[in-house]
Amino acid sequence: MLQSPTKNVVRLILIGFGSVHQHFARILLDKAPLLRRRYARDLLVVGVGDSGGAVYQTEGLDLATLLAHKQAGNSVCTLPHGVAMADALSLARSGDYDLLLEASPVNLNDGEPALGCVRSALARGRSAVLANKAPLVLDYEALHDLAQRNQAKLAFSATVCGGLPVVNVGERDLVGATIHKIEGIFNSTTNYILSRMATGEDYESALAEAQRRGLAETDPSLDVDGWDTANKLVIIANAVLGASTTLADVTVEGISGVGSKQLAGAKANGRRIKLVATAEQQGERYRFAVRPRQVPADSFLGGVVDWQMGIVFHTDIYEEISMKVDERDPTATAAAMLRDVITLTR
Numbered sequence: 306m307l308q309s310p311t312k313n314v315v316r317l318i319l320i321g322f323g324s325v326h327q328h329f330a331r332i333l334l335d336k337a338p339l340l341r342r343r344y345a346r347d348l349l350v351v352g353v354g355d356s357g358g359a360v361y362q363t364e365g366l367d368l369a370t371l372l373a374h375k376q377a378g379n380s381v382c383t384l385p386h387g388v389a390m391a392d393a394l395s396l397a398r399s400g401d402y403d404l405l406l407e408a409s410p411v412n413l414n415d416g417e418p419a420l421g422c423v424r425s426a427l428a429r430g431r432s433a434v435l436a437n438k439a440p441l442v443l444d445y446e447a448l449h450d451l452a453q454r455n456q457a458k459l460a461f462s463a464t465v466c467g468g469l470p471v472v473n474v475g476e477r478d479l480v481g482a483t484i485h486k487i488e489g490i491f492n493s494t495t496n497y498i499l500s501r502m503a504t505g506e507d508y509e510s511a512l513a514e515a516q517r518r519g520l521a522e523t524d525p526s527l528d529v530d531g532w533d534t535a536n537k538l539v540i541i542a543n544a545v546l547g548a549s550t551t552l553a554d555v556t557v558e559g560i561s562g563v564g565s566k567q568l569a570g571a572k573a574n575g576r577r578i579k580l581v582a583t584a585e586q587q588g589e590r591y592r593f594a595v596r597p598r599q600v601p602a603d604s605f606l607g608g609v610v611d612w613q614m615g616i617v618f619h620t621d622i623y624e625e626i627s628m629k630v631d632e633r634d635p636t637a638t639a640a641a642m643l644r645d646v647i648t649l650t651r
Contacts, residue, residue, distance in 0.1 A: 313345045313347060314347045315346055315650050316401065316403045317349065317351065317352075317403070317404050318350070318396055318397065319350060320393045320396070320409050320419065321393075322353050322354070322375055323409075325639050328634070328636050328639035329643065331372070332636070332643055334369060336643075344647055344651075346647065349365040350365060350368060351363060352366075352402060353366065353381045354394075355382075357380025357381070357382055358383075358390060358392060359381065359391070359393050360387035360388065360390065361390055361396055361400050366387060367386075394418055397421070397426050398425045404431065404432050404433065404649065405423065405426035405433045406435075406436075407422060408435075408436040408642070409422075411437060413439055413442065413443070413527075416443045419435075420439065420443060423435065423440045427451045427455055429455070431457055432458040432460070433459055434461070434642050436461075436464060436638055436642055437464070438537065438540060441539075441540050441543070445540070460648060462641050462644060462645055463641035463642045464537065465541060467635075467637040467638040467641060468640050468641050469615075469628060469629070469637075470644075471489075471541065475546075476545055479620060482618075482620040482621060483620065483621045484584075484586070484618055485586045485620065485621065486584065486586060486619040487541065487583065488581055488582070488606060488616070489582045489614070490579050490580065490606060490609045490614055491534045492534045493613065493614050494515040495531075495534070495560050495580045496579065496613065496614065497515055497611050498511040499560060499563065499597075501611075502565060503572060503578075512529070515528075518634050519635050529559050530557070530561065531560070531580060532552075534582050534595045535555045538555055538582040538595060539551060542584060546584060546591060548584075555593040556595070556596070558595065558597065559580070559597075560580055563578055575603070576607070577600055577602050577607045579609070580598075581597075581600070581606065605627045614632060616629075
């Protein structure tokens, strides 16, 4: 049963209803009393779109029913007691909502359907929360301009390292700093694969476990070829470093060339091979790269193992700041979307 909302209702539509948004729905079911008590917010999901279509219900969708319906293998558009729509874009264009949440599969070719849905929301003065990196990678500046023109907002802390507040720390907490260098391990799938291969496990079984947990991208080549890490580096470059950056500015090498022999050789020398993203200041500009790198096993990056992701900010006035997260399923990414929703509606 839907609970009676408070006067501070925030109406949400969810674009994409895969692992991240299903975890988001479960968080809302669990945390609704806390959100109502602590933040005086009643988050009401009024619409959901997936690859088969969309559904809209002004009074709000029953999340438990929605989850059961989806897990039975059905498209959301066949959910009873809702208005079916042709696709997610129709929902973004015509639904009555306050915030659009985007977590559909990453599409770096044209960004769709995510890019069209986000543009439609911002053009209508609705703010957007993104877990999908593609719109920001393909159209960062134009989306922010569109949001500003229509008095809307964009939040996307979930796009970089899930629950780790990389974007928030970089934008909010390093005020006045010159960031000389950023180093990070931004992809838990490749980090897990490399960690397991170093113990003798084969590549295929390690990747299969990442996919089973819902952490590997729908297209795993985005992970293992380094593009997911590069996407996150581009977002950090634009949001934190203020560098107008695209994927074309990043040198990218994945982990396909890393085998058991290289991993064993690194281990014998007290080192570990990691897929490391780097932004390094050179004069007034930055140089960006993603590549496998040997790091000392006893260093911070060397200690980012298995499902963990981590980052090191090298700054002038804050010196060196490092942090990491151990993210074993999409819960923390979904929680980061909730964090952005609450932040935008305060």
